Amino acid sequence: MDDAQLVAGALAGKAECYDELYRRYRGRVQGWMTSTGMPGPEAEDRAQKVLAAVCRKLAQFDPSRAMFGTWVYGFVRNELFSYWREHGRHPEPDSLDESAEECIPSDTDGPETVHERRQVQEGVRELVCLLPAKLREPVVLFWFKEMTVAEIARLLKRPDSTVRDQLKEAMRELRKLIATRPDLAAMR
Amino acid sequence: MELERDNSGDERGCETMELSEEEDALADEFLELARAGARPDPEQYLSKLPASEARLRPILEGAALFSGEVERFKREHPGTSIFEWLCRGEEGTKGERERRT
Numbered sequence: 001m002d003d004a005q006l007v008a009g010a011l012a013g014k015a016e017c018y019d020e021l022y023r024r025y026r027g028r029v030q031g032w033m034t035s036t037g038m039p040g041p042e043a044e045d046r047a048q049k050v051l052a053a054v055c056r057k058l059a060q061f062d063p064s065r066a067m068f069g070t071w072v073y074g075f076v077r078n079e080l081f082s083y084w085r086e087h088g089r090h091p092e093p094d095s096l097d098e099s100a101e102e103c104i105p106s107d108t109d110g111p112e113t114v115h116e117r118r119q120v121q122e123g124v125r126e127l128v129c130l131l132p133a134k135l136r137e138p139v140v141l142f143w144f145k146e147m148t149v150a151e152i153a154r155l156l157k158r159p160d161s162t163v164r165d166q167l168k169e170a171m172r173e174l175r176k177l178i179a180t181r182p183d184l185a186a187m188r
Numbered sequence: 189m190e191l192e193r194d195n196s197g198d199e200r201g202c203e204t205m206e207l208s209e210e211e212d213a214l215a216d217e218f219l220e221l222a223r224a225g226a227r228p229d230p231e232q233y234l235s236k237l238p239a240s241e242a243r244l245r246p247i248l249e250g251a252a253l254f255s256g257e258v259e260r261f262k263r264e265h266p267g268t269s270i271f272e273w274l275c276r277g278e279e280g281t282k283g284e285r286e287r288r289t
Binding site: 124127142143144146164167168170171172173174175176178 | 207212215216219223246247248249250251253254257258261269
């Protein structure tokens with residue numbers, strides 16, 4: 001069943017649909033939070049809070065307006081803003097290695113898989129982590145979620161022109177990052 | 189792609205400069221193509237607006253390099269959503285789960 005079907009089932013009172021949605025999104029919501037630099041335990045607590053809010057407001061989800069994941073991401077963003085307000089800043093990973101390790105499980109994967117992930121971590125993952133927080137979100141949504149500028153602007157509550165400017169600023173930053181990192185030279 | 193490193197001072201100055209409408213449109217088009225995996229050539233695009241090279245080159249080259257990394261990820265991780273991978277939780281992505289089983 002896809003997400004929209006699960007939502008319909010949950011709203012019809014099927015507990016198993018709620019369970020499946022929760023199972024699908026628990027890790028994602030937590031991962032979205034840790035990807036912004038939030039510490040793991042904090043992300044776990046706040047992910048629970050987000051999922052509780054999602055369940056409470058499930059009837060407000062309109063599949064004609066957004067994918068379920070995008071709708072959930074709106075709750076994540078609100079929680080992130082709350083976290084950032086409380087901490088007075090956008091969190092940045094203290095250490096790229098630590099940040100990456102939070103996102104990369106090591107206990108269930110073989111050495112080859114870990115090695116592959118490490119390579120990618122040194123590429124896409126590291127580059128994304130190195131971007132300033134304000135640029136990271138538009139880049140991830142544009143390049144990897146493949147959202148349009150208008151969709152990103154709506155989600156982030158920023159003008160279209162700001163999102164466009166930030167995407168370009170991010171490209172300038174990425175070029176500089178690549179140029180000044182000899183360990184990323186293999187990417188050229 | 190080799191980068192021209194000796195003009196970084198110029199780049200820094202350009203960051204605060206707004207792009208013209210024409211430059212904006214060209215950069216937007218390049219970004220869209222790069223994201224789509226079309227591998228647009230920065231030099232070809234820069235030749236369309238030679239007077240804007242200093243402002244546009246860092247953007248176009250950054251997009252081309254980043255796009256190359258994204259393409260590499262897709263080659264090395266077929267079936268894996270890069271968005272889900274970046275944001276992954278403990279369960280891994282759908283593609284990875286399928287490959288494990």
